[in-house]
Amino acid sequence: MNQPIGVIDSGVGGLTVAREIMRQLPKEKIVYLGDNQRCPYGPRPVEEVRQYTWQMIHYLREHHSIKMLVIACNTATAAAYEQIKRALDIPVIGVIRPGARSALKVSRSLHIGVIGTIGTIKSEAYQQALLDINNEVIVSSLACPEFVPLVESNNLSSLETYKTITKRLNELHGDENMDTLILGCTHYPMLRPQIQKAMGSRIKLIDSGEETALEVSTVLYHKNLAREESSQPIHHFYTTGSAQMMETIGEQLLGYRPDVKTVRIDQD
Amino acid sequence: MNQPIGVIDSGVGGLTVAREIMRQLPKEKIVYLGDNQRCPYGPRPVEEVRQYTWQMIHYLREHHSIKMLVIACNTATAAAYEQIKRALDIPVIGVIRPGARSALKVSRSLHIGVIGTIGTIKSEAYQQALLDINNEVIVSSLACPEFVPLVESNNLSSLETYKTITKRLNELHGDENMDTLILGCTHYPMLRPQIQKAMGSRIKLIDSGEETALEVSTVLYHKNLAREESSQPIHHFYTTGSAQMMETIGEQLLGYRPDVKTVRIDQD
Structure with missing residues (x-):
């Protein structure tokens, strides 16, 4: 082949x-x-x-x-x-099912976060893929519309970028039981170090790619x-x-x- | 279904x-x-x-x-x-291909260790599965015939068990570039904490299961x-x-x- x-x-x-x-x-x-x-x-x-x-x-x-x-x-x-x-x-x-499957392999608390574009989050596609496999999963979703333009403009490692990321991800911090976060957009792995830093080392990141x-x-x-x-x-x-x-x-x-x-x- | x-x-x-x-x-x-x-x-x-x-x-x-x-x-x-x-x-x-694929996902040095029974190691099945996908991989294989009887006799956490494991895995220690070890036997995850301790935290263990x-x-x-x-x-x-x-x-x-x-x- x-x-x-x-x-x-x-x-x-x-x-x-x-x-x-x-x-x-x-x-x-x-x-x-x-x-x-x-x-x-x-x-x-x-x-x-x-x-x-x-x-x-x-x-x-x-x-x-x-x-x-x-x-x-x-x-x-x-x-x-x-x-x-x-x-x-x-x-x-x-890219959604592989990320969902892997999150279910990695998560022990079964409380899984998903970040993505407005379209992805609104579709609830991750939530559905996760619940299809395990209906005890709790999913916290967050749209991060600023992230893709940061990557597409090749503005990856500036302080401004880190501030934007931290500000947005703060919205997930109430969910203390969450142990896994799906990077539900293929642009996000390029921001991985900043996302890991903002979320803390306890959170396992799932890279769609x-x-x-x-x-x-x-x-x-x-x-x-x-x-x-x-x-x-x-x-x-x-x-x-x-x-x-x-x-x-x-x-x-x-x-x-x-x-x-x-x-x-x-x-x- | x-x-x-x-x-x-x-x-x-x-x-x-x-x-x-x-x-x-x-x-x-x-x-x-x-x-x-x-x-x-x-x-x-x-x-x-x-x-x-x-x-x-x-x-x-x-x-x-x-x-x-x-x-x-x-x-x-x-x-x-x-x-x-x-x-x-x-x-x-x-259980061999999934372990091999996952090791290739995880390893950065492309030097991968495999432990298993005499039959598995002698067959070179992991080596073949890894090389089928990436012919630049270096594989260090080691048969650990003592490990399965330890598990089957339900003798998991004794000091004797840990000594047996350490003694055998010492044979892999020359391979400094190795960053990933495939637990090439489904019994071995039951000895995972001891194997991780013997290998050091730097080595990523791949659990067949x-x-x-x-x-x-x-x-x-x-x-x-x-x-x-x-x-x-x-x-x-x-x-x-x-x-x-x-x-x-x-x-x-x-x-x-x-x-x-x-x-x-x-x-x-």
Whole structure:
């Protein structure tokens, strides 16, 4: 199965998922598409998020024969995962279920926090995924609409950023029994040190990217789709926005400067 | 999908996997069978392990309609997993791949240790599973034949036990770059505190049971096999050996005293 894995995201956040797939599955090839031009998806109506997500999928499948689709965006997963999974003939992995499953592995108090975009939190997708598996879970959810713009503007380590994060996360501090916090947005791992500091070391953070890559590994194996060729995989990166911006953030995240092409996907 | 998940093991070690399935997937029903009479499998020839494992599977499938099989024994997984996976029409989960995948998620140095029975270590099944995914991994393997008898004799927390463990694990101490150790036997989580102490807090331990239960969760979901009934699940426990012994160890592990029945499985 020499075809690539397609990874789509509203912008650069999904690069944290792509990075984890490269790290955990170094033989696999990736085709990445970020819809930076219309990022963030978080505040948009569900129908619009669905439409944009389908445009990304159509673009990828027209230009590449992908063996699996990873929706590396929590907002898009919350809005469209079930629909897409039913419609496609290849395995589809979202970022919500892997994060929920892993939180249930890690949490002992069964009081689990979730932070995400307005769209993700409003959808209650995490809550539903957690309760589907264990109906004794208590979930504390918090929308953090300031966080994605901080990442997309590449403003990660300033004091201003830390202050914004701390102020928002203070709203979760009443929940003393909480022992696990799901980073319910693929941008948030880029703010992980600041989030860990703000929450305290007692709280275990669940990184969607790490857990999604693990699920990709499991599903590739059980569907007999793992790549067997041993040649070095070549990845491809596309954005609907600034190629240079994705190259800069990509370089910080991936350890090499990816070659990014700008494409149009809204012509259908 | 109201059918139970079948869990088989050479003895009581697989109860750590069953416990994790109950914890992470509290809606699922389990049928457990431990071949205590012929435990340990570790030192036995591969062909014999295969034969005994098939006898357990035949017994379970004759008496219960299971929707998934979990081989909760590293020795049996190493000896027979591929064969069983090909032969059965239900999903089959072993304990080796989940542990290997999780180690690759956790390790940063890519130098990974594996401890297990003589059979598991001799099979090189972990090494193969790790290298299948990432051929830059360095694996240090060590057989610990004394560990299973310590657990099966319910002799967990004595000073003698700790001394035995430390003495054996000292053999791994030359490998300074190692940052992750796979507990490649489902009995070993019962010795986890002693193993962690002997290895030092720097080493991340991978518990086959936790990771296998996570993989059960993922595969149930992607194969549409999760249980949907909300009634409290009732589990069943069988052993080929002493029911009382499994009840005693089960009580320590599961938090309640299971009702265990002794059965014969070698009549075919």
